Amino acid sequence: MSKNVLILPGDGIGPEIVTQAQRVLELVNQQDSLGLEFSEAKVGGAAIDADGVPLPAATLEAAHAADAILLGAVGGPKWDTNPDFQIRPEKGLLGIRSNLGLFGNLRPAILYPQLAHASTLKPEVVSGLDILIVRELTGGIYFGQPRGVREKEGGIREGYNTYVYDENEIRRIGRVAFEAAMARDKRLCSVDKANVLEVTVLWREVMEELSKEYPEVELSHMYVDNAAMQLVRAPKQFDVMVTGNMFGDILSDAAAMLTGSIGMLPSASLDVNGKGMYEPCHGSAPDIAGQNLANPLATIISAAMMLRYSFGAGDTAARIEAAVSNVLDQNLRTGDIWSEGMQKVSCTEMGDAVMAALQA
Numbered sequence: 001m002s003k004n005v006l007i008l009p010g011d012g013i014g015p016e017i018v019t020q021a022q023r024v025l026e027l028v029n030q031q032d033s034l035g036l037e038f039s040e041a042k043v044g045g046a047a048i049d050a051d052g053v054p055l056p057a058a059t060l061e062a063a064h065a066a067d068a069i070l071l072g073a074v075g076g077p078k079w080d081t082n083p084d085f086q087i088r089p090e091k092g093l094l095g096i097r098s099n100l101g102l103f104g105n106l107r108p109a110i111l112y113p114q115l116a117h118a119s120t121l122k123p124e125v126v127s128g129l130d131i132l133i134v135r136e137l138t139g140g141i142y143f144g145q146p147r148g149v150r151e152k153e154g155g156i157r158e159g160y161n162t163y164v165y166d167e168n169e170i171r172r173i174g175r176v177a178f179e180a181a182m183a184r185d186k187r188l189c190s191v192d193k194a195n196v197l198e199v200t201v202l203w204r205e206v207m208e209e210l211s212k213e214y215p216e217v218e219l220s221h222m223y224v225d226n227a228a229m230q231l232v233r234a235p236k237q238f239d240v241m242v243t244g245n246m247f248g249d250i251l252s253d254a255a256a257m258l259t260g261s262i263g264m265l266p267s268a269s270l271d272v273n274g275k276g277m278y279e280p281c282h283g284s285a286p287d288i289a290g291q292n293l294a295n296p297l298a299t300i301i302s303a304a305m306m307l308r309y310s311f312g313a314g315d316t317a318a319r320i321e322a323a324v325s326n327v328l329d330q331n332l333r334t335g336d337i338w339s340e341g342m343q344k345v346s347c348t349e350m351g352d353a354v355m356a357a358l359q360a
């Protein structure tokens, strides 16, 4: 089986953080004989500068040919004000997601005990938090037709969207979530609004049907408003959560912020075959770009997710995660996670420390 990894550095701090993650991947590739092969392409602002478009045909072709993609981040003040939305950097990402059918978005929210003080919640509520939100990414109300703004009788303007999922869309995201739960603590909470929205009545039914195939997984259901409350009240009650596009957008951002450390959060977007794009949750951080200040850990942990979910190398992924925890134990911190008494390090020094921990 081929294991072609496409690297898309992108803009701002993208090239800096991706360089560190690629070093880590190349090291474990050698150590554990994974057989990964690397190539690189341009996306976002970097592609606009080079080719005039955020997703050049050659990049899309390379994305189709790859078995997994590691992305830095895209965007920056130079391009973000372009009045033509088609040549904005984020069109590059959206184009890859839709062209590759990356419907399964995995958003872990992990709070390393060493960083518990970074959360706005009490340490005892969040320390050691490790939950996974599985969000449907290519359907639901963000894509449903018809949609638009129209005029009703009497000239009253009316905006409308359509919230629709068919059972196949629900089943495939459900499967991603059940599989993820099997690889973790075997508890899955499906989030819906089945007391109000018919589409989520079907959602709940399909999750129940699927659960027969995963008897080991304990399935529960929660309304989205309660889920939002429970996430900030007692987030450690959850293991894996699965939900649709819009609820997932909101809940995953809330869960991310429980950790207080944007520079530590990875993500994955998967297709039906487990091919995926892996990227940190943060953006291109133009305010610190080019200064060797960025935290590369979110990208390094995203690379670990790639090994786990696209290449079945869970043991190697766990080694990388342990190395990340190890450098935190050594009190090494980039500026974004630094606090009194800790040793401030640069992006490259953080990469060096992870490499050293992997070689120890």
Ligand code: NAI
Binding pocket: 013, 017, 072, 073, 074, 075, 076, 077, 080, 090, 093, 262, 263, 279, 281, 282, 283, 284, 285, 286, 287, 288, 293, 294, 295, 296, 298, 334, 336
């Ligand atoms: P941002 O996530 O880039 O930055 C927010 C704040 O967090 C900044 O102060 C930044 O310095 C800091 N930060 C982010 N990542 C960091 C890291 N790894 N290490 C240390 N500090 C870090 O979000 P912002 O400022 O709203 O957006 C900046 C640009 O990024 C925009 O052009 C936006 O469109 C783009 N963006 C791209 C995303 C992507 O490529 N997936 C996601 C979010 C934003």
Ligand code: MG
Binding pocket: 249, 250, 253
């Ligand atoms: Mg969001």
